[in-house]
Amino acid sequence: MEAEATDTDRQKSNHSYRRAWARQMRSERKGNETEMTANYHTHTWRCRHAAGTEREYVEAAIENGLKILGFSDHTPYPYPAEYVSGMRMRTDQLEDYVDTVLALKEEYRKDIEIYLGLEVEYYSEYFPKLLSLVKGYPVEYFLLGQHCIGCEIDGDWAGKATDDPQILRNYCAQTAEAMETGHFTYFAHPDLIRFTGDNGIYEEEMRGLCRKANSLHMPLEINLLGLGEDRPYPDRRFWKIAGEENCQVVLGLDAHDPKAFACPEVVRAAEDMVSRYGLRLQETVELRRPIEPE
Numbered sequence: 021m022e023a024e025a026t027d028t029d030r031q032k033s034n035h036s037y038r039r040a041w042a043r044q045m046r047s048e049r050k051g052n053e054t055e056m057t058a059n060y061h062t063h064t065w066r067c068r069h070a071a072g073t074e075r076e077y078v079e080a081a082i083e084n085g086l087k088i089l090g091f092s093d094h095t096p097y098p099y100p101a102e103y104v105s106g107m108r109m110r111t112d113q114l115e116d117y118v119d120t121v122l123a124l125k126e127e128y129r130k131d132i133e134i135y136l137g138l139e140v141e142y143y144s145e146y147f148p149k150l151l152s153l154v155k156g157y158p159v160e161y162f163l164l165g166q167h168c169i170g171c172e173i174d175g176d177w178a179g180k181a182t183d184d185p186q187i188l189r190n191y192c193a194q195t196a197e198a199m200e201t202g203h204f205t206y207f208a209h210p211d212l213i214r215f216t217g218d219n220g221i222y223e224e225e226m227r228g229l230c231r232k233a234n235s236l237h238m239p240l241e242i243n244l245l246g247l248g249e250d251r252p253y254p255d256r257r258f259w260k261i262a263g264e265e266n267c268q269v270v271l272g273l274d275a276h277d278p279k280a281f282a283c284p285e286v287v288r289a290a291e292d293m294v295s296r297y298g299l300r301l302q303e304t305v306e307l308r309r310p311i312e313p314e
């Protein structure tokens with residue numbers, strides 16, 4: 021027990037040293053670097069495909085000049101017991117996730133604003149059950165991240181290449197319904213759908229998606245993970261349409277590693293897209309609480 025206490029003490033003094041160092045680094049910067057003010061799209065190890073501790077994400081965000089950090093790990097989903105998802109925390113991990121983020125929010129409140137969120141797919145059959153689960157916790161926002169069409173259990177991965185217009189239409193209809201619920205703060209990687217069919221159909225459907233987002237004042241996210249890794253998203257076809265429709269956009273790191281905060285060249289590439297397509301970039305977003313906690 022004694023050894024544990026000593027370790028904790030050492031950790032604490034190490035953290036306060038690192039915080040002081042981060043402050044020093046910030047004040048030495050002259051503001052000429054490309055920096056993000058806020059990132060609302062951050063994962064944790066619980067989703068089973070992210071590295072590092074929550075504290076490392078917070079420290080990396082501070083060291084790289086962020087003022088706002090939102091955690092939005094892949095939501096647990098109350099699926100039937102026989103189905104186990106490989107890409108999200110279990111429902112019994114939600115409490116620990118909430119406690120961990122809230123403890124960091126308090127500890128680092130002088131250095132950075134931390135918010136508690138979740139990245140959530142809209143699966144109409146399970147979404148009400150998810151809201152009932154989340155009602156027990158002070159979750160401050162949901163990002164819409166529609167990774168599957170239909171449902172994860174028997175649906176298709178949204179990023180799988182398809183030339184079937186019906187799949188594209190289903191994606192657009194499902195995410196339109198999601199946005200209309202009013203539970204979501206912004207739409208992460210709206211261009212995850214990888215449509216390889218007729219460009220005219222793509223344009224018509226995605227223009228509809230952009231107009232729906234505008235009518236609901238829903239910002240669309242340029243996903244910096246996809247941009248940095250040269251994935252099929254961000255899809256330039258989509259962002260051209262979003263620019264023509266004067267959509268509000270936000271940059272999201274989709275951090276699955278604390279190193280994601282130290283990539284100014286990716287931020288610059290995203291800002292180039294913003295100016296090329298005439299997008300309306302917002303540095304921060306107004307959080308919509310998905311449901312009032314009980």
Ligand SMILES: [Zn+2]
Nearest residue numbers: 139165208209
């Ligand atoms: Zn995602």
Ligand SMILES: [Zn+2]
Nearest residue numbers: 061139165274
């Ligand atoms: Zn994500």
